[in-house]
Amino acid sequence: MNKSLQLGLAGALVAIALSFIFPEIYQVGEWKTMDLRFRVQGTVETDPRIVMVDADDVSSTQYGPWPWKRSVHAEMIKLLKEAGAETVLYDVLFAYPGDAKEDNLLAQATKRAGNIIFPVAISLGDPSENINKEIDSNLQSSSINNFSSVSANYNVLRDHIVPLKPLIKVSQGLGHIAANRDGDGVVRRVPLLVRNHNGLFPSLAFTGLLKYLKIPNSHVEIKRYSIFLKDVLLPGGREIKNIRIPIDARGQMLINYAGRWEETFKHASFASVLSDENLGANKNEDLTGKIVLVSNVISGHDIKPIPLEKDYPGAGIHANIINTILTGNFLRQTKPLFDGVLVLLLCLATAILMEGRKYYVQAGKVFVLFVAYVLGSIILFKNGVVVKLFMPSFSIFLTSLVALVYQSSLEKGLSDSFQEEKHQVELKLQAI
Secondary structure, eight states: OHHHHHHHHHHHHHHHHHHHHSHHHHHHHHHHHHHHHHHHHOOOOOOTTEEEEEEOHHHHHHHOSSSOOHHHHHHHHHHHHHTTOSEEEEEOOOOSOOOHHHHHHHHHHHHHHOOEEEEEEEEEEOTTOOOOSOOOHHHHTTSBOOOOGGGTTSOEEEEEEOOOHHHHHHSSEEEEOOOOOOTTSOOOEEESEEEETTEEEEBHHHHHHHHHTTOOGGGEEEOSSEEEEEEEEOTTSSOEEEEEEEOOTTSEEEOOOOSOGGGSSEEEEHHHHHTTSSSSTTOSSOOTTOEEEEEEOOTTSSEEOOSSOSSEEHHHHHHHHHHHHHHTOOOEEOOHHHHHHHHHHHHHHHHHHTOSSOHHHHHHHHHHHHHHHHHHHHHHHHTTEEOOOHHHHHHHHHHHHHHHHHHHHHHHHHHHHHHHHHHHHHHHHHHO
């Protein structure tokens, strides 16, 4: 047993050391195994209060190539308000002036609605960057002014493109649409808040959620590994609760994707809505008290890779952020200390299972341990806990190899010793 403990400790130390020597390989392995768990998880139930209005290919045949006339968007904003939508995230960047009459119609419709949130395109900077640009008053009004040392490692808002000023003045708020991709280009997490001088500028989805749940900035607390929303009055006015959103040290939330684009959320085509086929006169979908996301999903526009699909509309990412928070189906990643202890325990277990000289039996035991851990990680994932999978799995096989090499060398040593004894006996017999 003592020798098994030594072998297990050796396997763990080698595995951990290799993770520091080849961090990129380990990280890619963890990303890919996380994506695998998303696929195994399949479709997750979405919150029925989220409704998607898609400016899709069918709509483009009616309104022409993008961008469309702003009077069309004004008509959509008016219709959504009349249909009872509580909050509308209008994910279209009206950054440059067009026809004065058209711009005026859009501004008037936005003002009358009083529930429209517009996007801001930004580029993210490293937390160590020192941004000395002047404070943009347009962004400042939508920022959460409780910056502290806890948020010092958040991404920095470097450059930005905002909507037209008349639209900003009559909107309910702004939010950034930056998706901070991982090193392999896949969007798995999003910066809910980014540093903007002495304030924190929220994402479009987070701004929309705060407005929808009527959460004042004073009820948003930034903690080391969470964003704490205090005394949230849930729609219906019957229950008050606190919401703790798990984030990493850079203010990023791991998105719990509900499923593939076509299989999740309530979708309505932009053209069909304006033609009263879904949300108008026929009232097939009651928008009263709903949060609506209007976006451009025309083929070739705003496509990003996510764990479940290579070509996923950016609007779906916003919807999944909102859904993750509304449903409380958060994904919490384990801390480095836990990961290290887990690797050590698995290596010790592997070394113990490798005791004996029946190699097929030993291999079978280790394989069962590996399968059990993989199944356990999938079950934990479905329950919101993301344990590392690549590194522990690698440590199991590495420890098996270390134990096998040790046993082989030990047996070879014994064999050589027997051969030497045999040779000595033969020499004595010859002498006799």
